[in-house]
Amino acid sequence: MSLDARKKMVDETEETFESVHRLIKHGDRLGVRAWVSGGGDVNLRNKFGWSLLMLAALHGRTDMIEDLMEAGANAYLANDFGDTAVGLAHLKGFTRTAEAIERAMVRHGV
Numbered sequence: 001m002s003l004d005a006r007k008k009m010v011d012e013t014e015e016t017f018e019s020v021h022r023l024i025k026h027g028d029r030l031g032v033r034a035w036v037s038g039g040g041d042v043n044l045r046n047k048f049g050w051s052l053l054m055l056a057a058l059h060g061r062t063d064m065i066e067d068l069m070e071a072g073a074n075a076y077l078a079n080d081f082g083d084t085a086v087g088l089a090h091l092k093g094f095t096r097t098a099e100a101i102e103r104a105m106v107r108h109g110v
Helices: 003-025 029-037 052-058 061-070 083-091 095-107
Strands: none
Touching: 003 052, 029 061, 029 083, 052 061, 052 083, 052 095, 061 095, 083 095
């Protein structure tokens, strides 16, 4: 793969990540569900290793956590700073969100 092709692929991944991040940030659960059901990668990460599950945890979006986990999101992923979704939820004071991640991990055998 050429350098230009690789850069284009990285740019497209970042654009997709930012688009889904906006859906999560604004609480657009139906938009996130539609993206996932359309084949979106629930373990998509940005250039700093942030996953969509981490973003949902950071924003306290417990409902989206459950949807992403049901679709196969990996709660064990850590970003480049060592943060996980559970850790970020606790850090931001979203205890219910952290508990939802932990319950989903048990329920899905993750």
